[in-house]
Amino acid sequence: MPNTSPVAPLPRPKPPRIYRLGHLDTLVQLPGRVLTIHQASRGVYEKLPQSLKLPTVPSSAEEEATFDFAAEERLRLRSAGPMVQRKNTTLWLRPTRTKPLRFINNSSEDEASNIAYEYIASIPTIKQWLLAVRLYEGSYYLLVNQHTGRRTRVWSPPAVSPDARHFVCGNSDVLARYEPNGLQLWTVEDGNLRLLWERQTEWGCTQPRWLxxxxxxxxxxxxxxDDVDTRVVRLTVLP
Structure with a gap:
């Protein structure tokens, strides 16, 4: 019989680094309750509808320096109806049950008072207008009730659930960190918005869509x- 040398065992497979970054796989919703984050299919994700079609925004500081926010807003205002109007530096909203609201831009060089309000969209499923609020550094979003005029500050444009009873706001600013990274879950009750929970995280949440x-x-x-990477994940936010 021919001599045979023992076969060296194959090395154990080494999982990609992403699977060894454990802090990406959980979200602490409340003390004692941890939600598990699962990897998901990008193909499934891309087929899911977006509850809100968002306008194009600059993807870099260089693009933002030359981007014409005013021109883009004028295009959106054409289809906003008479309840939303801009007159020079003032954006007017006219809720049905209260007096008109005005949001005045201030282009001051003073960082504390520099602010600009931009109309983004109407969200009829939750009876809100969405505004982008741009500061000297950073920004946030504002929801305004179309009946009462009540204002609610949120981290990002809302992704509304199919039954319109909840929405999530996910934000990502993992490089600059001017804005919070993480996720908010809101409930909608007779047009009133209530924050159920929010969690700031080490990772960012971009463009959530409801399965x-x-x-x-x-x-x-x-x-x-030293770089930003991205993966598609799945998270059950409601029991």
Whole structure:
């Protein structure tokens, strides 16, 4: 019989680095309750509808320096109806049950008072207008009730669940960190908005989309090895 040398065992497979970054796989909703984040299919994610079609925004500081926000807003205002109007530096909203509201831009060089309000969209499913509020550094979003005029500050444009009873706001700013990274869950009750929970995280949440009335898929941005990487994940936000 021919001599045979023992076969060296194959090395154990080494999982990609993403699977060894454990902090990306959980979200602490409340003390004692941890939600598990699962990897998801990008193909499934891309087929899910977006509850709100958002305008194009600059993807870099260089693009933002030359981007004409005013021109883009004028295009949106053409279809906003008579309840939303801009007159020079003032944006007017006219709720049905209260006096008109005005939002005045201030282009002051003073960082504390520099502010600009931009009309983004109407969201009839939750009876809100969406405004972008731009500061000297950073920004946030404002929801304004179309009946009462009540204002609600949120981290990002809302992704509304199919039954319109909840929405999530996910934000990602893992490089500059002027804005919070993480996720908010809101409930809608007779047009009133209530924050159920919010969590700031080490990773960012971009463009969440609802798989059903309890589960979202989103792009999870994370900073690793001096660069930002992204994967698609699934998270059940409601029991």
């Amino acid at each position: 059903d009335n309890k589960t979202i898929l989103f792009e999870q941005d994370f900073f690793d090895k």
